Each structure stands twice: as C-alpha cells, then as structure tokens.
Amino acid sequence: MDDAISLGVGEPDFVTPWSIRDAAIRSVQRGLTQYTGNRGLPELRKNICRYLESRFGVHADPEHTIVTVGASEAIDLVLRAICEEGDEILVPEPCYVSYAPSVSLSDGTPVGVKCLAANDFVLTPELLEEAITPKTKALILAYPNNPTGAVMTKEQLEAIVPVIIKHDILVISDEIYAELTYTGKHTSIASLKDMAERTVVINGFSKAFAMTGWRIGFVCAPPEIDEAMFKIHQYTIMCAPRVSQHAANAALSEGLADGFAVVEEMREEYARRGRFLANAFNSMGLKCFLPKGAFYVFPSVESLGLTGEQFANGLLKAQKVAVVPGSAFGEAGLRHVRCSYATSMAQLSEAIDRIETFIKSIEK
Numbered sequence: 001m002d003d004a005i006s007l008g009v010g011e012p013d014f015v016t017p018w019s020i021r022d023a024a025i026r027s028v029q030r031g032l033t034q035y036t037g038n039r040g041l042p043e044l045r046k047n048i049c050r051y052l053e054s055r056f057g058v059h060a061d062p063e064h065t066i067v068t069v070g071a072s073e074a075i076d077l078v079l080r081a082i083c084e085e086g087d088e089i090l091v092p093e094p095c096y097v098s099y100a101p102s103v104s105l106s107d108g109t110p111v112g113v114k115c116l117a118a119n120d121f122v123l124t125p126e127l128l129e130e131a132i133t134p135k136t137k138a139l140i141l142a143y144p145n146n147p148t149g150a151v152m153t154k155e156q157l158e159a160i161v162p163v164i165i166k167h168d169i170l171v172i173s174d175e176i177y178a179e180l181t182y183t184g185k186h187t188s189i190a191s192l193k194d195m196a197e198r199t200v201v202i203n204g205f206s207k208a209f210a211m212t213g214w215r216i217g218f219v220c221a222p223p224e225i226d227e228a229m230f231k232i233h234q235y236t237i238m239c240a241p242r243v244s245q246h247a248a249n250a251a252l253s254e255g256l257a258d259g260f261a262v263v264e265e266m267r268e269e270y271a272r273r274g275r276f277l278a279n280a281f282n283s284m285g286l287k288c289f290l291p292k293g294a295f296y297v298f299p300s301v302e303s304l305g306l307t308g309e310q311f312a313n314g315l316l317k318a319q320k321v322a323v324v325p326g327s328a329f330g331e332a333g334l335r336h337v338r339c340s341y342a343t344s345m346a347q348l349s350e351a352i353d354r355i356e357t358f359i360k361s362i363e364k
Helices: 018-029 042-056 070-082 099-105 125-131 154-166 223-236 242-258 261-283 308-319 345-363
Strands: 065-068 088-093 109-114 136-141 170-174 199-204 217-220 337-340
Touching: 018 242, 042 065, 042 217, 042 242, 065 070, 065 223, 070 099, 070 170, 070 199, 070 217, 070 223, 088 099, 088 125, 099 109, 109 125, 125 154, 242 261, 261 345, 308 337, 308 345
Parallel strands: 088 109, 088 136, 136 170, 170 199
Antiparallel strands: 065 217, 199 217
16 A cells, blocks of 8 residues: 555564674674574573573573574464363463464463453453463463553562462463563563473564564473473474574673663663654543553554444555554454554654544544
8 A cells, every 4th residue: 555654563663783683694604504403502592591690580591491483483382382172371461463373273272361451451360360260271471561562560470470379370471572661670470489480481582682584582491391392393493593593692692791782772762652652642532551661552442432443444544554453462452453663753753643634534
C-alpha cells in the first residue's frame, strides 16, 4: 500500500552496531564458516553466563546453556521437551502471539490467564492460583511484556513465587526484552530464592542489540530439562549459524566491557517514543497504559464502541496506518490495538495525526 505507515512489526529500526557487524565480517574473512558444537561456541556460552550473572544476578552454567536460532527456537525446544498430551501450560494474556500455538504444537493445552489494565497487566498471585489445576505443568512468564509494555517488579515476582512452589510448576521465563526496561532494573524470576532450579531462562540478541535478522538467542535450563532440549536441538537444528554466534559474542564482550552503552542509547530513545505515543493516545480519549518496557503501546478503543480488529481495519483503509488488533494477543486484548514504536519519531508523529483524523471521522 503506497504511503502507508506501519506500527505493526516489533523490529528495531536501529541498525546492528558496527562493531558487531565487523566481528561477523572478520569471522568470515578468517574462514570460520564451519559448524560449531551443538551447544554453540564455548566462549559465547561463557559470556552468556557472565552476562546473566552481572546484569541480572542469574547463575547459569555454560554446560547447560544452548545457543539457539533466536529466542523462538528456545521456546519451541522447552515446550517440546516438557509437554505431554493433556498438560496445561499457563499463558498470561495479553501475550506474544506464538506462545499458545507453540504449546498446541507440542501436544500441550494453553490456558490463558487474563491480566487486566487496571492492575498494570501484571500476573497476581490470585490470578495464578485460580488458573492452576492438577494438569498444570508450567507457566510462561514474559516481562517486559509484548504487547502491553508492562513489567513485573521484584516484589511482584516474589509474590507469585509461593504459589509456584506450592504447586511445583516450572517457569518458562522469556526475557527477550530484559534490556529494554525503562523503570529501574529488570528482575529475572530465576534470581529469586528457590527459583533457579525450577526456571528456564530464555533470552536473545534481537531486541536489545537490533539483531533480529541474525536469528540468535539462548536458553539456560535445569540439567534434566536441558538434556531433553539438547537432544531436540541436535536433531533439528544441529547448531545456530556460526557467523551470528561470532557477532553475538562481540556484542556481549563489548557490552560487558563498556556497560552496554549502545543498548542504553537505544533504550532511552525507545522510552521517549513510548511516552510520546501513550500521551498522544490518552489525549485523544483512548486509554493507554504508559509502557515500562519493550517497545509497544496497547491503547484501548472501547470508548469508540469498536473492537481492536474493527479499529485496525478501518484505520488502515481510511488513513493507511497499520496497527495490530489486540485479539491477536489473546481474549484480553479484544478491545485494544498494539502499536510498535520501533520506528522514527517523524513516522510516529505522522501516524498520530492520521489516527486523530480517523477518530474524529468516527465521532462525527
């Protein structure tokens, strides 16, 4: 569509920092184009564990770390490793679109747990307790959250730990947006008392380092789960792309040395854009949660008497602005739309002008 503005795709508009690209180029020039070991380059796995320890206080073992084809492979691996037919996997909603389908593809049963805007979209102990049944095997925890921009503080995470331990369930913690936390520092549930042995930590390089196309992530798991995941990884992937592994290793080596200065610059810009969009939607009468992480806003269109799908289709047709219907992220998002602000301020400003024009045309 000519002249369309897309606020749909969750992909950084920044280019991968030059030093990371250069490391990849140099690895190819040196002829390092063979397979790596199945788990990934030893130096990269060591740096991943150093990174988790220094940034988030998570103790991980390089021998139980797998370098994956993005965080997406890691999600698939753990679900295939743990799910048997009939197992229920709790999925707090709104959530990333692939969780429920990935559970179903692994013969599990996804169970949505509706988190409300009134409670900043966080998972509470009460909501968790209510959703657990004798068939519950695991909880997928994804904060900072896509699509809402919500985060869970250390205190909020500590509040759900007793429920998790009481029912002996596994936590699959997808922390791909960990570095994009605007208010304070990200807390990993794996860093909390008694949680390391029951948490699978998933992360990657796509969001924090603007490396979506490199397809490189990692997963750290308790030994018995890691063993099953590793078998699946061996037979389906063999290893993540070597050139991407060298790039990822450079990202961590330099970040650990300079305090992740490049990441900080991108995070500050995302936070600025998020405030701009949230304030703009609220001023238009569309109630919008101020994002505390990731790079999305999730305004409600309920005041217009529309579903998210109706709003998105009408906006695209009338003003050529693409947003994602909130229902894509679960039933809790029915009256919302998701807007990614991983694009320039000029594009965001123009998109807001068009959205305001569209809303005025509806209200006439």
